[in-house]
Amino acid sequence: MTTPDGYRLISPDRDRSAEMLHVVGFAFGFTVPAKEADFIDRIIPFDRARAVEITDSARGPEGALAAVHASFPFTTRVPGGATVPTAGLTWVGVHQGHRRRGLLRAMIADHFERSLARGEVISTLYAAETAIYQRFGYGLAAPALRMELARGTALRDVDGADELTVTVDSADAARDGEIVRDVQRRLQRPGTATSFPDEYVADLFLDIESDRDGAEELRIVVVRDGDVPVAFALFARKESWSDAGPDGKVRVRCWAALDAAATHRLWSVMVDFDLMGATQVDKIAPGDPLVHLLKEPRGAKAAHYDNLWLRILDLKGALEGRGWSADCDVVIDVADEQLPANAGRWRIRATSGNATVERTEDAADLTIGMQELGAAYLGGPTLSALAAAGLVREHGAGAVTELSRAMASDVQPVANLNF
Ligand SMILES: CC(C)(COP(=O)(O)OP(=O)(O)OC[C@H]1O[C@@H](n2cnc3c(N)ncnc32)[C@H](O)[C@@H]1OP(=O)(O)O)[C@@H](O)C(=O)NCCC(=O)NCCS
CATH class of the missing domain: 3.40.630.30 (Gcn5-related N-acetyltransferase (GNAT))
Structure with missing residues (x-):
């Protein structure tokens, strides 16, 4: 260097x-x-x-x-x-x-x-x-979605949502940090941070007055099943008035919900604050329950944006550390200018959900760059889609489909905490 x-x-x-x-x-x-x-x-x-x-x-x-x-x-x-x-x-x-x-x-x-x-x-x-x-x-x-949900946005019913309890308060890192940690630990969505240091909790709850842009102090909604937190949202409201009356905005800093009932309960609260015209939220995975629960998806004003960027540093460690959704036996040829230890040919053999990744002299079935391997790592963009865009080169027929299916994830990734 x-x-x-x-x-x-x-x-x-x-x-x-x-x-x-x-x-x-x-x-x-x-x-x-x-x-x-x-x-x-x-x-x-x-x-x-x-x-x-x-x-x-x-x-x-x-x-x-x-x-x-x-x-x-x-x-x-x-x-x-x-x-x-x-x-x-x-x-x-x-x-x-x-x-x-x-x-x-x-x-x-x-x-x-x-x-x-x-x-x-x-x-x-x-x-x-x-x-x-x-x-x-x-x-x-x-890749993720951001939305602007109008006040009173209607959601389809979910069994059990009404039994969950809700608290709304000013956010307090010392009190609420553990709630956030507890929910994050249990999130199964790829891309979510399941553990982080105290400095990150301080960062997440950071609420300096000069950065509020006229909004209120940071608030928190917590949804609980009995005593157990199952969803939270950190947010701040900013009041605004038009000739037609109150038209405030709720800005959601981050949120998480562990299942459909928790999602329903959380969002029923987040779109129903007095004097607020709309709730702005991002960090929504394309397949999140919230997306499917909207009765009027068109009214959500959904837009795509880039949520989490990922760089594979240790190719073998990273690929062997993730799960595999189908068996495969594929040789990839990788270019890596910055980290040459990753470059060259690797055989990926996945069976029963796990893979071994070993160096090989065998001919490559496909050629891929680190940017594309990183993009596909969490099971979001598929290798097939990247190949269709001309970003992965196939040498052996069917190799892209084979590896793409093995790397795919049923649950779309998102990083619900920004940093
Ligand atoms: C973005 C930033 C960190 C780049 O730092 P820098 O020291 O000027 O970058 P470098 O000189 O090392 O540039 C490395 C390469 O990236 C490119 N690059 C740097 N910033 C870029 C930008 N904003 N958009 C596109 N390309 C950029 C350079 O052209 C250079 O390309 P090359 O190697 O092909 O010649 C700096 O401009 C910055 O601090 N910007 C504002 C804050 C910010 O955006 N931080 C990133 C937070 S995620």
């Missing part, structure tokens, strides 16, 4: 958090009032934070930071029900005065190397701009 001349990669200590915030503010275009700026100390896992420091005064003040990134240690649910260790890339920012000099490229190489050394087989992210990360082998593993 080469860092551009005049810069070096470092592990910043917590006492450099204000400098990190300055760089990220410069990259994204925001400024946090000094009285609120200490939030960064709570949300960055400093043992995994990295920064680029200026070493040449021709570049800027020596010792100042020019770029930063960090990552959360997640476990991610994968098809078949297992979880894999994941580096959730976050807080990526290059100061505007240092952009397009290769600092992101250097940080990505560093991120890959350190994540692999920790045994993390995939890296995931939410992209600020979709063009940024594809060149590094990140594929769109979870």
Whole structure:
């Protein structure tokens, strides 16, 4: 890995958090009032934070930071029900005065190397701009839906929904963090984070006043079956008035529901707040129960967007760590510029839900890039669909269909928590 001349990669200590915030503010275009700026100390896992420091005064003040990134240690649910260790890339920012000099490229190489050394087989992210990360082998593993649900949106009936109880309160990380953890642990949808560190809980519940844009403080709805939480939503309302009367918006930050009854109960509440005209929500998997429960799907104003991007770091570890929905015996030829240990030919033999992935000298049945393998990893986009788009090349007849069926998932992926 080469860092551009005049810069070096470092592990910043917590006492450099204000400098990190300055760089990220410069990259994204925001400024946090000094009285609120200490939030960064709570949300960055400093043992995994990295920064680029200026070493040449021709570049800027020596010792100042020019770029930063960090990552959360997640476990991610994968098809078949297992979880894999994941580096959730976050807080990526290059100061505007240092952009397009290769600092992101250097940080990505560093991120890959350190994540692999920790045994993390995939890296995931939410992209600020979709063009940024594809060149590094990140594929769109979870395309998802966002919706705007009008007040009173009607849902089809679900048995048991009325027996569930609901509480609505201001969000409190200390009290509600465990509820979120508890629900996440039990989510079976591929792409969901099933465990995360305390810093991530602080990030999820972050609610600084300067970032509210006129909305209320962060609130939480929890749905319970007896004492057991089965759904939650973090949200904030913003009031608005028109000549026709109240027309406020509910913005849902994140949500989860463990089954159909919990989904029904949660969304019955979320579309029925007084004075609110609509509820804006994203992180909806294409096959989510919510989608099927809408009586008037057209009225939901659904739109597609990119939810989770995924990069396979350790090809063998990642593919052997997921479940397989059909048997297969296929040789893939992989190109991987950034991580050559993944490149070359691999035989994937799946039987009874598990696969072995071994190096082979045998001829390849298909050629695939890391971006496409990452896109198909969670069972969202199928390999057949990617091949139909000309993104996977088949050499042996039927190989794409065979591998595509083996990698498919009945449950469509989504990452319901952003980072
Ligand atoms: C996006 C960002 C991190 C890129 O950093 P950078 O140091 O300028 O990137 P690099 O110089 O290492 O560029 C690497 C490659 O990515 C390309 N690239 C960088 N940013 C890009 C963008 N926003 N859109 C398209 N391509 C981009 C570069 O052209 C370069 O391509 P090449 O290798 O083919 O020449 C930086 O511009 C930034 O901080 N932007 C604002 C905050 C942000 O979007 N952060 C990402 C959060 S997910």
